Amino acid sequence: MKIKSAVLREIGAKTPYEKSQPIKIETLELDSPQKGEVLIQIKAASLCHSDLSVMNGSRPRPVPMALGHEAAGVVVEIGEDVIDLELGDHVACVFVPSCGHCGPCREGRPALCEPGAAANTAGxxxxxxxRLHTETEIINHHLGVSAFSEYAVVSRNSVVKVNKEIPFEKAALFGCAVITGVGAVVNTASIKLGSTVAVVGLGGVGLSALLGAIAAGASRIVAVDINETKLKQAKELGATDVFNSKDADVVEQIRKVTGGGLDYAFETAGVVPAMDVAYGITKRGGTTVTTGLPHPENQFSFPYVSLTAEERTLKGSYVGSCVPSRDIPRYMDLFQKDRLPVDKLITDFITLDDINKGFDLLAKGDSSRIIIKF
Ligand SMILES: NC(=O)c1ccc[n+]([C@@H]2O[C@H](COP(=O)([O-])OP(=O)(O)OC[C@H]3O[C@@H](n4cnc5c(N)ncnc54)[C@H](O)[C@@H]3O)[C@@H](O)[C@H]2O)c1
Ligand SMILES: [Zn+2]
Ligand SMILES: [Zn+2]
Structure with a gap:
């Protein structure tokens, strides 16, 4: 079938993207779903920093690539061997498909699925x-989804069936921002009731971590960003303290008001300076968790002795250490009970034609989640 899709043709284009237009809206041919796959009609998709990182070269991926991975839609065609989805089901997309058979999958860690990671890297x-192509070339898939498109063919294991009562633009958030941010708090760190938490970087992932920390019973939540709009939003969502990490002494300030730092610090910006702050404000015996996906060449250093003498823990968190089919329904249930108000992350709606401008907005830092409705 013929579909309209947002295709990244050039990596590292000049900003503003509204002017350089590295993403083109094109008509592509989408093949039918094969064994173990479904065709979904995309109803809403949001812009994530991981898309932006492909555009600016921080996440090297093959182009041309049809971008987008945080999305929700309706199942409209079912491939062979898919026995647990029906036409008309609503689904949220997850950005790592899991095979169910590799080492990490067998250990209950589908976020680390090896064939899933290999497919994502290869596009x-x-x-x-x-399944995407023009008459003359193959178009690569972004994270097994390619959601900035009217339709997508995806692995059955790239989607989770969701409650039809949840509007698509809200359901879309769960497959990346929410599963990553909330999962970092409740799965990767498994924070304790009453513990103290910091979140450094308040985009879709960071604000989800903040809401996850509130839901999980954190007693104090320090929110840190370089953008005042984000600090204001974090305060409205329930942060107890906010700090601007443009202040050169932000680490000292936070350590002072918290009496030596926080039990847990989550780095959710994906840049080395934010990681420096997160590590610096974790207290003795505490845990620093990063969800950041910086350029592969970026290095982060810290005083070696602190790990030992302060019994510090440093952890990475990918897709919130999730089991998608377990976690997305749980988080959605809490959302419906007003205990995880992740719809507050939605700050803007744009059209598919305005997608380059949308990424300028995301890069500027005032917006949390920018949604395209189809
Ligand atoms: N681990 C995962 O599974 C996973 C999933 C999704 C996204 N990510 C990554 O997480 C990161 C955040 O994604 P997002 O979509 O929420 O991004 P975003 O662009 O929505 O938000 C990033 C935020 O970080 C802030 N920031 C930038 N520099 C900072 C600094 N020095 N100190 C404090 N804050 C700073 C920005 O102002 C912005 O508010 C990216 O690296 C993204 O690729 C990881
Ligand atoms: Zn994402
Ligand atoms: Zn696997």
Whole structure:
């Protein structure tokens, strides 16, 4: 079938993207779903920093690539061997498909699925190859989804069936920002009731971590960003203290008011200076968790002795250490009970044609989640 899709043609284009237009809206051919795959009609998709990182070269990926991964839609065609989805089901997309058979999958860690990671790096689907093309070229898939498109063919294991009562633009957030931010808090760190928490970087992922920390019973939540709009938003969402990390002495300030730092610090900006702050404000015996996906060449250093003499823990968190089919319904249930108000992350709506401008907005830092409705 023919579909309209947002295709990244050039990595590292000049900003503003509204002017350089590295993403083109094109008509592509989308093949039918193969064994273990479904065709979904995308109803809403949001802009994530991981898309922006492909555009600016921080996440090297093959182009041309049809971008987008945080999305929700309706199942409209079912491939062979898919026995647990029906036409008309609503689904949220998850950005790592899991095979169910590799080492990490067998250990209950599908976020680390090896064939899933390999397919994502290659720009293919989990089942191998591409379903998107023009008459002359293959178009790569972004994270097994390619959601800035009217329709997408995805692995059955790239989607989770969701409650039809949840509007698509809200359901979309759960497959990346929410599962990552909340999961970092409740799965990767498993924070304790009454513990103290810091979140450094208040985009879709960071604000989800903040809401996850409130839901999980953190007693104090320090929110840190370089953008005042974000600090204001964090305060409205329930942060107890906010700090601007443009202040050169932000680490000292936070350590002073918290009496030596926080039990847990989450780095959710994806830049080394934010990681420096997160590590610096974690207290003795505390845990620093990062969800950041910086350029592969970026290095982060810290005093070696602090790990030992202060019994510090440093952890990475990918897709919130999730089991998607377990976690997305749980987080959605809490959302419906007003205990995880992640819809407050939505700050803007744009059209598919305005997608380059949308990424300028995301890069500027005032917006949390920018949604395209189809
Ligand atoms: N681990 C995962 O599974 C996973 C999933 C999704 C996104 N990510 C990554 O997480 C990061 C955040 O993604 P997002 O979509 O929420 O990004 P975003 O662009 O929405 O937000 C990033 C925020 O970080 C802030 N920031 C930038 N520099 C800072 C600094 N020095 N100190 C404090 N704050 C700073 C920005 O002002 C902005 O508010 C990115 O690296 C993204 O690729 C990881
Ligand atoms: Zn994402
Ligand atoms: Zn696997």
């Amino acid at each position: 293919t689907l989990l089942g191998g190859g591409n």
